[in-house]
Amino acid sequence: MKPIQPKKKKMNPLEVRYAIQLAALKAASEILDWRFEEVRFKLGGTKETNEAWFKPDFFIVYPARFEIHEIKGHWREAARVRMKVASQLYPWFVWKAVKYDRRRGWIYEDFN
Numbered sequence: 001m002k003p004i005q006p007k008k009k010k011m012n013p014l015e016v017r018y019a020i021q022l023a024a025l026k027a028a029s030e031i032l033d034w035r036f037e038e039v040r041f042k043l044g045g046t047k048e049t050n051e052a053w054f055k056p057d058f059f060i061v062y063p064a065r066f067e068i069h070e071i072k073g074h075w076r077e078a079a080r081v082r083m084k085v086a087s088q089l090y091p092w093f094v095w096k097a098v099k100y101d102r103r104r105g106w107i108y109e110d111f112n
Helices: 013-027 077-089
Strands: 033-036 041-044 052-054 058-061 066-072 094-101 105-110
Touching: 013 033, 013 058, 013 066, 013 094, 041 077, 052 077, 066 077, 077 094
Parallel strands: 066 094
Antiparallel strands: 033 058, 041 052, 058 066, 094 105
């Protein structure tokens, strides 16, 4: 009998690009650490009414705070709503929507 293996987390190319940037920030001691798809936040509902969850892309540890970053090439309204709800339910984290623009680089939008 084989043990059950946890699902492997696989980054898309945009997430890989962001992870490279986070690794450089960690190497420069600007952040303490980061994790990909490490945390999950309950947004509402019950098992009977289909619970709603949000699993952000990156959990980032700074010396004095924790940040949640969601990476998108294009933001849809449903994703913005999930971020807004999560940031209101869990206000002790810094929430950032991150979009990549080929001309301007990474664009950050605060959700607190």
